[in-house]
Amino acid sequence: MRIAVVGSGSVGTGLARAWSGLGHSVVIGSRSPESERVVELLASLGNGVSAAGLTESVADADVIVLAVPWGAAEVSLSALGDLSGRLVIDATNPFVGGLNLGIGYDDSGGEQVARWAAGAHIVKALNIVDARLLDGKKLDGREISIPICGDNKEAKRVIGELIAELGFDVIDVGELEISRLLEPLCLLMIKLSIKKSLGAEIGFRVLRN
Template sequence: MQIAIIGAGNVGRALTTAWRRAGHTVTLGVRAGGDEPARTFATSLGADVARPGDAAANAGTIVLALPWAAAESVVGELGGLAGKTVIDCMNPIARTPLGMGLALGHDTSGGEQVAAWLPDAHVVKTLNQVGAEIMADASGFPVPPAMFMAGDNEPAKARVAVLLADLGFEPLDAGDITKARLLEPYALVWINQAIARGKGRNWALAALERGARS
């Protein structure tokens, strides 16, 4: 697939690494000033670098790997993205009186906000649930780690499921985009264990089933 990844930080680079390894075409969308380190990284993997709008214009699947605070303005520069699949892997992380939390939730979600900004695109919330290291390499676990996705467009979710499997995850459909309300707090389960509870970053959650499926 032709994939544009907007944001060349931890997540953007992890996904570039793994999807290039799986044979996908990847362009990293970076802003002016971020070109050179990103270009060196991308070139080493046979990926390209472009401005975010140009990267998105030439791809069928666009991944948003940005800090939440930058998301709305960057998305606004991408054009309408009509009919394209947009993977939202951002978590609207915020400092709260209880420590790390979410800037919004319960009656909306980051995924729904992104879908509202891009009404003609097919937004799928996923790849927000484990650390970037696991996205770069999900091998070596006894079973594939689970990766939930939420979105309204079934063909888009089917395409994303292929991309998740290529990363080594078991794709699990959580339902429509409102289920991003579940997936964003769920990400905090991993973050809390990894950071606050000292479990580190080299682990993931999996879906275990007992008995045969009916």
């Protein structure tokens, strides 16, 4: 599958490494694809991962991942051009001024992304897992659960399979509106990781028989 990962930070790098290692064709969408930092990143990733400017990066992509800070989400989406009918993973969390959710209760970052990227099929996913675990590392012998939500069933099927390939336990939790619950959950995971000193190797898991 051709995957465009928009953002060359922790999440973008982790996903590019993991999916390219599984044989997918990955291009990183960057504001500065020719910078020394990005060139070095590509060399360290190998596996044919390339970089391109934002618009160019998504041109042939089957799936696009938004992996930029919340404050850059609107401008980044706008730079991607018309995303009607495209499959987009929203991995962002709407943090403003540090670890504060800028949207919540009756709206969500996921829904805001859908308004900015009019016509795109947005699937909220991968926002609650630490970027250092994107290779699907098991914890306590189990796969980490990745809840996904979105309004388009086919988009959730394709994206769910792609995330499951990484080694995660994917759970379809419903419509995009459920982002209102997934974004605060990310904050809980960060608080456990940092404030309670549990570190990076913690994950959310839904146990069931």
